[in-house]
Amino acid sequence: EEAKSLNFIEHIIEEDLRAGFSKEKLRFRFPPEPNGYLHIGHASSICLNFGLGLKYQAPVNLRFDDTNPAKEEQEYVDAIKRDVSWLGFKWENECYASDYFQQLYEWALMLIKEGKAYVDSQSSVEIANQKGTPTRAGEESPYRNRSLEENLQLFESMKAGAFPEGSHVLRAKIDMASSNMLMRDPILYRILHKHHHRTANDWCIYPMYDWAHGESDYIEQISHSLCTLEFAMHRELYDWFLDQLVDSSLVRPKQREFARRNLSHTVVSKRKLLQLVQENHVKGWDDPRMSTISGMRRRGYPPMAIRNFADTIGIAKRDNLIDVSLLEFCVREELNKTAPRVMAVLDPVKVVITNYPEGKEEWLDAENNPEEENLTYRKVPFSRELYIEREDFQEEANRKFFRLKLGGEVRLKNAYIIKAESVVKDAEGVITEIHCTYDKESKSGSGTEASLRKVKGTLHWVSTSHAKEVEVRLYDRLFTVAEPDRQENDFLSYVNPDSLSVISAFVEPSLLSAKEGDQFQFQRMGYFCVDKDSTNDKLVFNKTVGLRDTWAK
Ligand code: ATP
Ligand code: MG
C-alpha cells in the first residue's frame, strides 16, 4: 500500500516520539458536549482522533464534556454513543467531565489556598466592564485581594447552595493586563441551581470549559488533546492551569488545534441544527436532509463513505468550506460496490405489448450487482402490461434521443426489445398508454441472434400487475446558498422550501421483503434506502443520492 503523507498533527506526534515520548503513553479523546446530535464536522474530529488511535494502537476515550447542565441531556449522550459506534469506532473508556467534579473542586480549593484564585462578588456585567480591551489593560476587581479564609469560606458556601445564581464566581488570579484577554482572571466556577443529567442536584457550582477541559485531559492522561482553531487562544490558559497541577512523573497533555470543517449548502453547528428542529424546518435531528450523522444514516449514507470523506479532506490549519458534492461522491462510490440493483419506476406511464399473450407471465433472470465477484441473480416478472418512466418516451424526438419514440426500438432491461407503435391519450392530450410490439426472439441471455441485436437504449420497467406501490421521498439541498450562515440575513431565511418532495412509485416485487435501512440502486434513477417510517402496508424509500453529480443543474 502506498504510504500516505503525514498530516501536521501526525508530524507533531512523530516529533514527540523522536524526542523520547513513549509510544505506549499516546492517548487521545473525542470530547463532545452532549447538547445536541453529532454532525458531519464532528465526524472529522472523530475520524482524526480514532484514526490516530488505530494508527498508533493507542487508546481513545469518549469524553462527555458535560459542564453545562442547562443544555445537556441524556438523549444526546445516547445519540452520540450510537453515532460513534455506527461509524465503526470503539472507545477505550466512556468518561464524563462530571465524574471529575469532586477532583476539580479540590484543585480549586488548592488554588485558593495558594492565593491563585478568589471569589468575586460582582455581577457579570461589572466583571465584563472591567475586562478592558486587547490594547487596554483591564481593571482589578475590588474583591481580588480577599483573604484566603474569606475566599475559602465563600467558595464553600457557594458549593453548599447558600447563594443565588449570579451572586458570586470563583476566578483565577492571573493577570488583568495580559495581552491575551482569556488570561485576565478567567472564571473557574459559576453558580447554577440546575439539575444535571448525571449528578442530579449534587452540585450547584459548575466548572467552566477551560477549567474542566485540560484537567479532564490530565486526569485521563491524554497525551494529545486536539481541538478546533477557536481554542487556539485558550491554549495559554490550558497550560497555565496544568502548570498549577502537573506532577512531572505523569503525562502532561498537549493541546493542538486544527481547522473546523464546514460543508456547503448546510450548517454544522449544534445550535443551528437545534433551531431547524425546534422551528420545524425539518422533522427531527435525524431528518434525512440534516447534516447530522443520524440524518445521514437515515438518508442511506454508509459509515465507510463518511470515513472516506473525512480521510479525503484530511485536516487543515485554516477554516474552509468543502463542497457537499465531494461527500456525495464518496457515498456513490461506496454504494456502487454494495447496493443491489433493482427496477423501480418513479413517474410511470403504461406500456401495453400488443403481441404478448394476455394472462401470460414470465420470470426473467436479473443480475443483482455487476460489481460482485460471484454474480448472483433474482427473478423479475414480465407481462403484457408494464410501467416505464414517462420521461423515457417521446412521440417524436431527434436522433440523440436514445430512449423510446414512435417507430423506434429499445431494450427492456433483462427482457425483450420492444418497438413503439402508437399512443392513447386522454381528453387533455396526456399519454395514458404506449402500445408496443416485442421481438419474442430477443430475450436477454437467451443466446439467439435477436438477443444479441444492438439497440441504442435500455430502459428499466416493472410489470404493472406485479409491481408494488411505495412512497419515495426525494431530497434537494436544505439551503439555497452554499454558505447559509455567512449571508446578510439570518441563515433560516435561506432554507430551501422545496427540499423535500414526496412521490408514489412502483417497484419490482422482490423489494417486498426489504427492511429498514436496506439500500438499493434503482437502476438509472439513483440510490435509495428503506426509511423507518415504512409499515407492513407501505414501504417508504429515501433517495440517498443520484447516480451522477447533478449539482451543476
Ligand atoms: P457545535 O458548534 O456544533 O456545538 P462544538 O465544537 O461546540 O460544535 P463539541 O461537542 O464541543 O461541539 O465538539 C466535540 C469535538 O468536535 C471538539 O473537539 C470540536 O472541536 C470538534 N468539532 C466540532 N465541530 C467541528 C467541525 N465543524 N469540524 C471539525 N471538528 C469539529
Ligand atoms: Mg464545545
Ligand code: MG
Ligand atoms: Mg457548542
